[in-house]
Each structure stands twice: as structure tokens, then as C-alpha cells.
Amino acid sequence: MAGSAARPRFSCLTICAALLLGSAIAVPAQTQTVPLTLGAIPPEDVVPLAGGGLERALADLPEEVESVLKRSGVPGAAVAVVHDGKTIFARGFGVRELGKEAKVDTATVFQIASMSKPIAATIAAMQVTAGKVKWDDKITRHLPTFAVGDAYVTANGTVGDFYSHRSGLPHAAGDTLEDIGFDRKTILERLRMLPLAPFRVSYNYANFGFTTGAEAVAAAAGKPWADLAQEALYGPLGMTSTSSRYADFLARENRATLHTLENGRFIAGLTRDPDQQSPAGGVTSNVTDLAEWAKLILANGQHDGREMISPAALLPALRAQAFSAPAGTIGSRSGFYGFGFNVSVNANGRPDMSHSGAFVTGAATNVQFLPSADLAILVLTNAGPVGAAEAITGHFLDIVQYGAPTRDWYALMHPLLMQNYAPLGDLVGRSAPSRPAPARPLADYVGTYDSPYFGPARISQDENGLVLTLGPEAIVMPMTHWDGDVFSIAPRSENAPYGSLSSVRFEGAGGALKSMRVDYLNEEGLATWTR
Incomplete structure (x- = not known):
């Protein structure tokens, strides 16, 4: 890096890292050494859930959402909870746009930003199930002209490597090309010019690295990504308000307006067309549709009594493939990334899968899965990342698991997420010289x-x-x-x-x-x- 200080880019929010294999030899993604039942863990290995915790969490949820919206200034949100194959809570809060009366409801369509990644992983797992692709397929098998700046990585990088951000591409690779208007094809071609970190032993969250993996899946299926998403997932699940095309979002009458933070206040006005990184950040949907997707994940790939995804194809996405946040001390826990999902183990021993999404230009979302409780919660908001979505899910799951909140989640998450708004450039905070040297003509x-x-x-x-x-x-x-x-x-x-x-x-x-x-x-x- 030269010039300015590095700033975390969270157009797709997550806390992730890269698979430490000790060498550049891949561990086959589909090698199975454990039962393939999602959430199946020995009872003695976990702390029991709080008695009546789910009921208390549901009763508390509306008040908590309203409280977080008030504290954060976020104009609107939609929340859904899925349990035991049913949507047991779905509600809209606040308004679609500041200064206007239209309310958020369960049909309001939001831009979900990087919450698109676990959806893209679901679509990939469906293609693995269909025999069109494997997580361990080399990228060049399906994208023969693709290359990065190292011949070995080009020849050996797999779909899974790019879905788990362990390819060695730098953080946010290609994002600035998107900012100034280049298309997906050009951006992926120019990734070969970027310097690489060590292959498979480093982790850098990169939207266009992830998009590379998804493009390989789409090529294997013989369809453009947005068509594949519709035909494989959205159509079969009845997700009629969901799309991977920005134009479809603009065509929805009931859609949420983006709100970005300026001088401590949210304002409307900016837009964000994420089509070029669609698999990584371009899905638009509502909580009703997304609840159907969450049910599919919690049912281990089953839908209406039939198998849409084989457990062997889904499980690699939902277990650790990369160190996203290596422990800093021997007394702390590491964070992990699967194929499009954050993967962690809670303090009570229960595995948790999650993902956040965010556009600094005005959206923030979060989904949390607790498979051992057959439970998921989804939060969509229409304002940039300030910790609101994560605070709502964290508070809810605390009550489910422990009977009461363990902390003030908004106070914890807000300062972390505010890093996204750090201005960029070497002149930030500097005053222009009082006696500058003259410019040329x-x-x-x-x-x-x-x-x-x-x-x-x-x-x-x-x-x-x-x-x-x-x-x-x-x-x-x-x-x-x-x-x-x-x-x-x-x-x-x-x-x-x-x-x-x-x-x-x-x-x-x-x-x-x-x-x-x-x-x-x-x-x-x-x-x-x-x-």
C-alpha cells in the first residue's frame, strides 16, 4: 500500500480469515468425518437453552427493535424469525424513507448487500448436488481465461478457495474499479494485476474474488448468474420478491430507500448498483422470502419433503474453511469463514452461522443461524452500517440461549461498525498550506x-x-x-x-x-x- 492508511472496506460486512493448511495443498472440501445432520451435537457438549427463552425473546423483540432504531437513527427495518420449519415472527418497523409516510412492512424489498454471499453459497451447493460443479474444482476448469498474478494460484485455485477468501487476492480487490464504473468482465480480468498474499494461508475479504467463484459455478451450470439464481433457488422456493438484478429492485414499488451517514445524521439520496458483484452483494429481497431460504438451510437442504441440496454438498459451506479472525491470545476464540458463511462456536458450545451485509451508501443487514435450536433470525435495515442489525440479532439470541441479554449489543457493535465511515485519502484532517507553491499554467x-x-x-x-x-x-x-x-x-x-x-x-x-x-x-x- 502507498499513500493513505488502509481502511477496512465493509461493502460486505464480515469478520473472516484464511484456512491454515500449513502448505498449498488443498484439503478436499467434501471429505466427511462427521454425521451430516445440521446442528447435531452431543447434548453433553452444550449448555442447555434457557427455559422459555425463545418465548421471552419473541415477546421482547418488537420493543428491542424500536429501541435500536431510536438509538441509531436508522429509519426502518424488517425482521423475521424462523423456527421448526415455520416463520414464527415477521414484522416491519419504521419508514421506507425519512420524511415520507410509507411504512416498512414484511413485503418491503431491501438491498441486502453481503448477505448475498450465503445465498450464493446455497446456489453453489445446489449445483454441487446436481453434479455440475465441485467445491474443489479448479476455477480454470470453468473459466479457462481467468488468471491472477501467480501462475500456481491460477492453475490450482478452486471454487472453494474463492468462496472462502483464501485465494490470496488483497482485501476489497477490484472494488475501486467497480466504483469508477467498470463492468464485471473487466474487473475480473484485471485482478491478475494485483499483488497476492500467500495462497490458502492468508485471508482477505474480497467481493470480486467471491464473484469469481460464483462465475465459475454459473459457467458450470451454463447460465448467467442472475438467471441461475432465479431458476435454482428463488423460483423453486417461491421467493417472488427476490432478484439478483438491480433493475428488478428499481421496479418494485414497495422498496426501501438507502440512507447514508453524514455529520452524524442519516440522509437519503445516494444509490448503489451492485450488479457487477451481484453474487457477493447484489441480492434484493424481503424478510418473507428470506425466511424461506433460512428454512431450507435449517432443514439441511430439504424443501417440501424433497432434497434440493444434499447434506454432503451443503455442509462444507457451513463449517470452517478459513481463519477469519485468528485468536490473539491462548485464552480467546478464533473466528472462521466457510464458503459464504461466517462460522463460529458460541460460549455455550453451540455452532453459529451468520453473515452481515452493508453498503456505506445506505444498507445494513444480518442473519444468524443457530442450527442446534433449529432457529434463525434475519434483520434488514435501510441505513448504512452502525451496528443496528447485529445488535438486534445478538440481543435476541442472548435471550433465547441464556434467558437474558449478556451485554448492550448496540454499545458493543456501534463503534466497530463506525470504522466504515473513516474518510479516505492522504489529505484528510490536513489544512491546505497558507503559502502554497504556485501551480504551473x-x-x-x-x-x-x-x-x-x-x-x-x-x-x-x-x-x-x-x-x-x-x-x-x-x-x-x-x-x-x-x-x-x-x-x-x-x-x-x-x-x-x-x-x-x-x-x-x-x-x-x-x-x-x-x-x-x-x-x-x-x-x-x-x-x-x-x-
Whole structure:
């Protein structure tokens, strides 16, 4: 990384890591050494659930949701609870958009962001069941032209490696290309230019790495991803309000508006089209539909008395495949990632599978599965990540398991999630020089510059000064002189939150400018354009 400090990007929220195998040899994902019954654990290995805990948790849930919405300022939420094959709670809270009267109800469709990943894993497990693909298939078997920056990883990386973020691709690989308007095909092609961490012994959460795995599954099935999702999962489960296409979301009348955080307040106005990373973050749905998906998972792949997913295909997704959060001390627990699911063991010995989703531009979601209790809870919200969704699920599951909350979950989660709003760029918090060195004549900077990774950039001049234009969608940012050959820009995107301030630095010996570097895009050292 060069220029600015690294900032966690949580357009798909999770706390994950990579499978420590001790070598680059894969452990077959489908090797089975335990019974294939989801949630089957010896009774003596777990603390019993609190008597009447589920009933108390359900009675408490509406008040807790209202409390969290009030504390957080989140405008609206929808919540569903699934137990014993039934939806035992489903309700909307608050409004779809601040300042408007339309209420959130159980039919309101939300953008669920990275909660799309466990859904994509479910679809992959269905294709494994159908014999179209295996978790251990090499990516290049289905995507022959795909490559990363290491020949061994290119030749040996599997569907499972990319579904579990252990391929070695850097954190948030490709996200900035999406921000400036590149399509999925171009982004996946340019992943080969990125530096890699050690294969299978490192973990980096990467939306387009995950999307690579899903594209291999879709290629094996012979269908575009969005079509496969509809035909394999949404249609058979009757999820009529669910889609992996952003255009379908825009066509829904009853949809939630995104709300992003600015100066401590949520405001509406930004949009987020996640189609290019659709398997990783592009699902839109409501709690009624998602409850049907949760039932399928808790039923170990059974639906209406028939097997949609074989237990042998589903189980690898739901058990640890990568260290997402290695323990820092011998007295603490590690966190794990499966294939699209967070995997952990609670303090009472009960396995838990989960995933959060978030767009800083205005959405936050969370799902928690407690298979040993045949229980799941889903929370969808229409505001950026502030810990609200996770606080609701944590509070609910505490009461189910222990009879009472063990902590103030919002107070715990809020500061952690607020890291997502840290402004990006080397000029954040700095004052412009009081006596800057003069710039050259502005016409000297005007022209076209090129980057193998980011593509062409154009510096133009209008009546207000210089303007930087990036990407195929022509992202336009006015430039302000800072000092000498350095100008500032204020980017705003999913990965550059409100308040971001970055330098654009021009360089060249003598009178000729030969290159420019844009700091906020330079985390992998690739944001230098030559003239």
C-alpha cells in the first residue's frame, strides 16, 4: 500500500480469515468425518437453552427493535424469525424513507448487500448436488481465461478457495474499479494485476474474488448468474420478491430507500448498483422470502419433503474453511469463514452461522443461524452500517440461549461498525498550506493519462479550474490547487465515504509533466497514470 492508511472496506460486512493448511495443498472440501445432520451435537457438549427463552425473546423483540432504531437513527427495518420449519415472527418497523409516510412492512424489498454471499453459497451447493460443479474444482476448469498474478494460484485455485477468501487476492480487490464504473468482465480480468498474499494461508475479504467463484459455478451450470439464481433457488422456493438484478429492485414499488451517514445524521439520496458483484452483494429481497431460504438451510437442504441440496454438498459451506479472525491470545476464540458463511462456536458450545451485509451508501443487514435450536433470525435495515442489525440479532439470541441479554449489543457493535465511515485519502484532517507553491499554467496539466489497471484518465479545464474524469462512467471530480503540482479532490463512493480528501500529484522532470498519482486509489500501488 502507498499513500493513505488502509481502511477496512465493509461493502460486505464480515469478520473472516484464511484456512491454515500449513502448505498449498488443498484439503478436499467434501471429505466427511462427521454425521451430516445440521446442528447435531452431543447434548453433553452444550449448555442447555434457557427455559422459555425463545418465548421471552419473541415477546421482547418488537420493543428491542424500536429501541435500536431510536438509538441509531436508522429509519426502518424488517425482521423475521424462523423456527421448526415455520416463520414464527415477521414484522416491519419504521419508514421506507425519512420524511415520507410509507411504512416498512414484511413485503418491503431491501438491498441486502453481503448477505448475498450465503445465498450464493446455497446456489453453489445446489449445483454441487446436481453434479455440475465441485467445491474443489479448479476455477480454470470453468473459466479457462481467468488468471491472477501467480501462475500456481491460477492453475490450482478452486471454487472453494474463492468462496472462502483464501485465494490470496488483497482485501476489497477490484472494488475501486467497480466504483469508477467498470463492468464485471473487466474487473475480473484485471485482478491478475494485483499483488497476492500467500495462497490458502492468508485471508482477505474480497467481493470480486467471491464473484469469481460464483462465475465459475454459473459457467458450470451454463447460465448467467442472475438467471441461475432465479431458476435454482428463488423460483423453486417461491421467493417472488427476490432478484439478483438491480433493475428488478428499481421496479418494485414497495422498496426501501438507502440512507447514508453524514455529520452524524442519516440522509437519503445516494444509490448503489451492485450488479457487477451481484453474487457477493447484489441480492434484493424481503424478510418473507428470506425466511424461506433460512428454512431450507435449517432443514439441511430439504424443501417440501424433497432434497434440493444434499447434506454432503451443503455442509462444507457451513463449517470452517478459513481463519477469519485468528485468536490473539491462548485464552480467546478464533473466528472462521466457510464458503459464504461466517462460522463460529458460541460460549455455550453451540455452532453459529451468520453473515452481515452493508453498503456505506445506505444498507445494513444480518442473519444468524443457530442450527442446534433449529432457529434463525434475519434483520434488514435501510441505513448504512452502525451496528443496528447485529445488535438486534445478538440481543435476541442472548435471550433465547441464556434467558437474558449478556451485554448492550448496540454499545458493543456501534463503534466497530463506525470504522466504515473513516474518510479516505492522504489529505484528510490536513489544512491546505497558507503559502502554497504556485501551480504551473493549468493548461500544462490538461491531457489524457493512462493506467493499465484503472484505464484512461482525463484532466480538463473549465471556468472553475481543473477537472479529473475517471472510468467508463466518467466519474467527474473538480480539482482544487493544494501546493505546487499537487491538487486535491473529494471522492464520494461506496469505498470513499463522506469527508474523503485525496491528493492528485503530478510529476515530471523539467517542464514536461509525465505522470500523476491519485492517492485514494493507491492502496495496491497501482494508481499512477502516465501521460
